[in-house]
Amino acid sequence: MSKVYVFGHKNPDNDAIMSAVMFAQLKNALNDGNEYVPCMLSQGMPKETELMLEKHGFDKPQYLEKIEPAADGEAKQQVVLTDHNESSQTVDGIENAEIVGVVDHHRIGDVTTANPVFFVALPWGSTCTIVTYLFKAYGVEMSDAQAECLLSAMMTDTVMLKSPTTTDVDRTFAAELGERLGVDPVEFGKAVFKSRGAGDFTPEQMVSRDIKCFEIGGQQVYIGQYETVDGAAALEQLDGIREAMEAYRTEKGGDALVLLVTDILEEGSQVLICGDDTIPCKGLGIENKPEGVWMPGVLSRKKQVAAPLIAAGE
Ligand SMILES: [Mn+2]
Incomplete structure (x- = not known):
């Protein structure tokens, strides 16, 4: 056996x-x-x-x-x-x-x-x-x-x-x-x-707890997703989240990092980007804003974020 x-x-x-x-x-x-x-x-x-x-x-x-x-x-x-x-x-x-x-x-x-x-x-x-x-x-x-x-x-x-x-x-x-x-x-x-608990996550956990690396257009693009029932509470820690994103990207040697703060009750995601934002901005058709960009209806990393980024990198 x-x-x-x-x-x-x-x-x-x-x-x-x-x-x-x-x-x-x-x-x-x-x-x-x-x-x-x-x-x-x-x-x-x-x-x-x-x-x-x-x-x-x-x-x-x-x-x-x-x-x-x-x-x-x-x-x-x-x-x-x-x-x-x-x-x-x-x-x-x-x-x-x-x-x-x-x-x-x-x-x-x-x-x-x-x-x-x-x-x-x-x-x-x-x-x-x-x-x-x-x-x-x-x-x-x-x-x-x-x-x-x-x-x-x-x-x-x-x-x-x-x-x-x-x-x-x-x-x-x-x-x-x-x-x-x-x-x-x-x-x-x-x-x-x-049961996951809202608001009891550190910025580091929000960034790293559910993150995947994709090879896109010769770049390493990390896409993280933090799903919560209270997006506003999570975004109160915006400065910390930004710092944690940059620290994670640098540690892993990634070119770009996209974080989705997904509010499952509001049914959408606040999209934050750090590093080389060319592919993420092109793929999602958004600008890279410090406070992030709210994308209504965006709930799926795979279909609504990774797929368009991969297409943008081709
Ligand atoms: Mn799955």
Whole structure:
């Protein structure tokens, strides 16, 4: 029996962690002879994720710092990537691993494999929607605890089904899980967002807790997103946020950093940019203002920010 590590992207959000934990549980239920070990690429995880895992008595995923080269004669460490597939977002030392699976809802980046691989990429609103679908596909009956964990990540990743990344599949599965749990999915989602706590984040955490690096037009562009139920309160710390953005960008050697302060109740994002603002300004069609620019309706980093930036860099 070999161990297979299952993990979401760096700076994990609720979907990254939950998809890894739930997919590992699904695979373990299928008894294919391997042991699937849920991991995460950071020491901590979002508050709402921690509370939900604790509530159901699920172990914290194991922190995976890097994958070491295999010892002589040993096989490479096998891994499954969830909620990401790009090398810039995955574990350090990925070249020392054998990727045996990918379950994701992002664009296909630079992943390559030596052997045929379990690769499920669907453009749905959350990776946990795909994991829900896989439970059904394999005929594995999920527990209420699993249903609640999956629904929580479906709701955070689709911003309570309001993000333009939301599909009919997400709506259908969310309704199904909600019915089963006896909750209204949107009200449940609000409670999940609120469990995160508003205003108790430092500027450093707002910048770094959910940030991804994209290679765009030969530049390293970081796009961070801080989702809150009280954007105004977050922006009271604007000076600190600006400083933290510049410090993060400099430390990572990034060319540009875009931070979205997303107010999920107001349904939009305040966009702050530091570093070389050429690609971000061109992609988003905005100016770089010190106080940031309010973009109504912008809830999805992937569809409404990363995609136009990538197009602007071409
Ligand atoms: Mn996701």
